[in-house]
Ligand code: GUN
């Protein structure tokens with residue numbers, strides 16, 4: 001049922017601030033005809049959500065490669081630079097065929113919504129037409145989506161069968177995508193993104209052209225930065241600069257830039273990103289396979305960097321922000337405690353690194369919204385009503401409550417143990433777009 005134009009009563013739980021859970025019990029949210037929250041209060045409602053259920057903000061997946069969904073759970077045996085050439089570029093190249101692309105993109109978008117992902121920041125492929133198709137599919141499915149045509153034009157690193165014809169073509173097609181997506185009747189729900197894959201796949205001419213375009217069009221920018229030892233070392237060799245410094249030099253580090261992974265950021269890199277207002281998409285599951293290290297999440301937060309969470313499908317083999325949030329806590333614990341039992345305890349880890357599940361939940365919701373500078377991720381006047389209804393009692397689900405009554409204790413169990421059958425409904429812009437019930 002649509003909640004647009006209605007007053008909705010229930011238990012709402014969100015984390016507008018990092019590390020703090022707020023429970024709004026018996027709250028009444030008023031939505032306008034576009035699905036924006038216009039009031040939060042108590043009293044009369046048009047819709048009363050079932051007893052025992054709770055509403056969470058929808059998740060923001062801040063880094064995901066839509067075309068890699070067919071290899072989810074496969075091809076996890078090789079280091080990043082091998083994985084790209086051996087598995088990933090051949091798969092992505094097949095999206096030149098729209099009949100190949102369509103069912104795969106449709107399945108992914110539907111699955112993400114069912115898992116509670118209401119906003120996704122997508123890398124598509126290097127193909128303009130298939131990238132437009134992904135935007136169309138997100139529009140039709142009702143998902144909030146930011147979609148980028150991948151730029152990869154450097155003949156030294158990209159195979160002939162899968163690369164942009166030239167830097168000029170890469171920039172022109174990016175501009176064409178921006179025009180196309182901005183022309184869709186989406187009320188700003190589907191947005192274009194400037195998407196250089198990463199420095200190793202792009203020529204300086206392409207990076208320069210995309211930086212100019214970013215200034216001209218003011219749209220979002222996404223790329224990979226300092227992900228693995230190899231990727232981090234590449235920019236240092238080519239420029240004598242880190243990825244972050246080089247991207248900034250090309251005009252690609254803005255308030256609306258999202259840097260994926262970013263494991264090997266230096267302290268000055270973090271200061272630079274914070275100064276520009278840019279963000280990091282932390283991808284804890286993928287990092288275990290490809291990043292050679294754990295992202296120092298807490299340090300980045302303390303430095304004032306915006307951070308959200310990403311699945312990095314298919315570098316990360318799970319299409320769910322629930323797992324990314326759990327993984328963020330687990331990875332932070334490994335960084336703090338250390339991993340090599342041969343080392344003495346005081347040399348094994350990095351103190352002050354752990355985060356808790358409330359922080360991970362904030363990053364998966366409000367943190368992602370802030371990273372994108374979009375009004376999503378928590379329940380407040382002016383925010384879009386992007387949310388999911390959790391029913392902890394569904395037998396087919398995986399949450400098991402016994403005698404818990406404290407809402408924070410219930411919330412923790414929900415965060416750690418929920419699965420798809422527990423997601424009874426999903427709304428985006430107040431419109432019902434999915435859910436198990
Ligand atoms: N760096 C460049 N391309 C990719 C990609 O597709 N996945 C990941 N994880 N890192 C990348």
Ligand code: FE
Nearest residue numbers: 224260312315
């Ligand atoms: Fe990635």
